Amino acid sequence: RKEVEQDPGPFNVPEGATVAFNCTYSNSASQSFFWYRQDCRKEPKLLMSVYSSGNEDGRFTAQLNRASQYISLLIRDSKLSDSATYLCVVTRGGTALIFGKGTTLSVSS
């Protein structure tokens, strides 16, 4: 089992749609969790951290379920500018970040 697994993409949705991405991780010792966004041929950038209590940032909501080792990202009212690849990221011990392969979102008008 890969350390971080994400929904296979691509997700193709119309503007205004709600879309959810899921991610599972295998290392129960992982302590920190993030969603990064990567535009085509660009560097990844932090979208949001993920906390056990769940957190929201505008149209984006992230949830963490430690018991199930599951992370989700919900995007409401999708915009054309949301088109990108979304990377699920977890920590491995105290060393570094482990990235999922990413899920591609394409929002169309």
Added chain:
Amino acid sequence: DADVTQTPRNRITKTGKRIMLECSQTKGHDRMYWYRQDPGLGLRLIYYSFDVKDINKGEISDGYSVSRQAQAKFSLSLESAIPNQTALYFCATSEGLAGAAGYNEQFFGPGTRLTVL
């Protein structure tokens, strides 16, 4: 000006050549990282450094070496490039651990696209 810069941005080289990719940062961060990204494989960690005197191997360090010349500079070398090292390479930086279990955001450079023929 960008906080994390990488040079060169694009490089084409031949098998067996020695290549150095450079990374500089103005963020004042202690931690620096080198990743490679391949289609279908995602980002994979090559080496990381938590301060000037600290160098650690990541999951795919074979065929690579690094040098942390200063807090702001972290270079990646391919001593003898081979075609399967063709990839997009990213440098990243972060602050130290945010408390006992926290982890800080990583800031990425724009990437170096390396092609080994």
